[in-house]
Amino acid sequence: MxxxxxxxxxxxxxxxxxxxxxxxxxxxxxxxxxxxxxxxxxxxxxxxxxxxxxxxxxxxxxxxxxxxxxxxxxxxxxxxxxxxxxxxxxxxxxxxxxxxxxxxxxxxDGETEATAAGLGVISDNPHANGYVGDLGGGSLELIRVADGKLHERVSLPLGTLRQEALKGKTTKQITQMLRQEIAVLKGEDGFPYEPNLPFYMIGGSWRSFARLHMHDAGYPLTILSNYQIPPDAPTRLMPLINDEAALAQTKVIASARMAALPGATALLAAVVRLLEPRELVTSVYGLREGLLFDQLSDAERREDPLIAATRFEGERLARFPFHGDALADWIAPVFAGQSDGDARLCRAACLLSDSVWNVNPEYRADHALDLALDGNWPGVVASDRAIIAAALWTVHAGKRTLPEMLANLAKPGALAQAVIWGLAIRLAQRLDGGTGRALSDSRIEGDDAILRLRLSGQATRLRSNSVQRRLQALAEALGYGRSEIVTG
Structure with a gap:
């Protein structure tokens, strides 16, 4: 690549x-x-x-x-x-x-700026269906996105350096001002107001607001990308944000951002009142990423950004000729009934499964966990990161208990499923030493009671007690009564 x-x-x-x-x-x-x-x-x-x-x-x-x-x-x-x-x-x-x-x-121009901001969010979330808001110093862009496309968009002369227009106004009054500004530019019916959709926030001041919310909520990560915030948060945090001394004591907001935060939050509260979103989503993708996305071919745009990113990193960090996709295909029959979303995260785990072998063996599981949770992965929310982390932890830690923090980010059932992915990957890595050479001459399959590993060709020589133990661990996790290795 x-x-x-x-x-x-x-x-x-x-x-x-x-x-x-x-x-x-x-x-x-x-x-x-x-x-x-x-x-x-x-x-x-x-x-x-x-x-x-x-x-x-x-x-x-x-x-x-x-x-x-x-x-x-x-x-x-x-x-x-x-x-x-x-x-x-x-x-x-x-x-x-x-x-x-x-x-x-x-x-x-304003139209092009709004277009780039909208494309930035789509580049990160191809299936985004909601609104994008890009708050800069001089303007606020609002864009309706759906089905990987941009729809109505508007650029308003309201930014963090133009806060005088907001002073002394209530949330209701700022909302009316927004509606009037949009009507002047687009006509009374030229911009849609559809409730209960996500609102993707772009801009340094709104990212600062997200950091403050993380602090207030005791959130276990500091990853801003796709961080989800309830829509009542701007109103709820307004007293803290307007108390300069209390805000400084949090040590969360950079001093250069503090002066702009009250106005940015008041504007966000008004946007919430105007659009009635079901959640606020922090986007670290914006105008710059949108400009890059705009240069891609249609085929490149259709690629899943998470799979593209994990495939690139997996190949870059792997010990042997890269076979992450072949590994995902090899374990797929065991999980044939899972959703497309689960299959996507499972593939991402497979693509990254050989990425921490340069680390001391005692710390590989920890580094794999950090890679999944802290990596610069597009197109994922915190629960997705935790699910991939659970799989990679299991690959390198075996049956060791998952770190407690993962339970704060994803549901128990999803984490349990990810552990089984990890056990399947762990089996494949022991079978051929992580080279991928045996995948074409082997397969795993199960009936009502037995999970079987079938070996043919050169792979018949790879049978071992340790392979049998890992097969049995996978069988038990999947609920099979027993397991067996079949050769020939």
């Missing part, structure tokens, strides 16, 4: 950020991320002119980031600017200054 290295420089209203991605096009993995807090959008709340000091700082950041990207030998570099640059009276001066440095800047 050929990896590609791509970079995006995003000239936003609050920050200018460089992100460099590596890996497969369908599942780009950030390998470098740096931002410069320039606050170009401060002019939007004033005279609309980017002052000379800010302009100089912005151009210096662009020069540094472009130089870094080239040093990292990226295959492609795209430089885009959003609300602050397109709305500033002298935004073109920034574009021309960058051009003098040999840097071409694309100034995105």
């Amino acid at each position: 050929r990896s590609t290295r791509k970079a995006v420089i995003d000239i936003g209203s609050n920050t200018i950020r460089l992100v460099v991605y590596d890996g497969l096009p369908r599942a780009p993995m950030p390998i470098y991320n740096e931002k410069s807090r320039v606050a170009l959008g401060a002019c939007l709340a004033g005279d609309g002119v980017i002052n000379s000091a800010t302009m100089k700082k912005a151009l210096a950041a662009l020069g540094r980031f472009e130089t870094l990207a080239r040093a990292m030998k990226v295959d492609t570099l795209r430089v885009v600017a959003t609300a602050a640059t397109r709305e500033a009276k002298n935004g073109q001066q920034l574009v021309e200054g960058a051009a003098a440095l040999g840097i071409r800047v694309e100034v995105l």
Whole structure:
């Protein structure tokens, strides 16, 4: 699998950020991320002119980031600017200054910015059916997504640097303001309001809100990607967020984000009142990832991002010629009745099952657990991570009890099923030493009472007591009375 290295420089209203991605096009993995807090959008709340000091700082950041990207030998570099640059009276001066440095800047209009944000969420969650909200310093984009496609979208002049418009207003009043702004741009019936759908949140201030909610809820992970929040949370946490001293004591919110958080939360509460979502979902995929996704072929877009990412990492880290997909196919007959969603997570576990062998044997199970829980995996929620972790833990820890934290993230039945996947993978790895060479000459099958491992060809020479023990462990977990190895 050929990896590609791509970079995006995003000239936003609050920050200018460089992100460099590596890996497969369908599942780009950030390998470098740096931002410069320039606050170009401060002019939007004033005279609309980017002052000379800010302009100089912005151009210096662009020069540094472009130089870094080239040093990292990226295959492609795209430089885009959003609300602050397109709305500033002298935004073109920034574009021309960058051009003098040999840097071409694309100034995105509101429609294109909203499109990129929506595609970012779809790249992470291909089956997303709900709304996307991207809150930046200068604008708020709202996009309806369903069936892997973008539908109605709107860009509103409301951002974290334009909080004056929100001061002194109730949630109801801000909701009415949102509805009126949308009606002006799209007409009275030009934007749908469908309740009980997820709302995907993009933007640094809303990610800060999610971190605060994690802290408040005692959540066991710090992974923001697809973190799910109940819709009443903005209203419930508002008193804490408006108490600057209490907020600082949590030590959760970066000082640079604290001033913007009350307005961002008030706006989020109004969005909840407007759209009536069933849950809020934190997205770490947004405009930059959407720009990359937009460049993919239709075939690449149809790939499952989780499977693409785990396949790439599994091949990169495996000891022997990669056979993760063949392993998934080998154990599949034992789990023929499972759902497509379960089969997907099972395959991901198979693809990653040979990824921690460079670790001391005493710690392989722990590292496998961390790989599943903390890895940069797209298209999964916390329970999915826990289920994959349970399978990988079992591969390397055998019958050792699962870590307690997994029970806080996924249901007992799902974890129990994942343990059985792990036992099946563990059997395959013992059968041929993890090489995959015996998979084509063997199969596992069961009737009402017996689980059988059938060996043929060269695989008949691989029978052993340890293989029998692992087969029996799998049989007991599946509820079979006994197991046997059949050769010939």
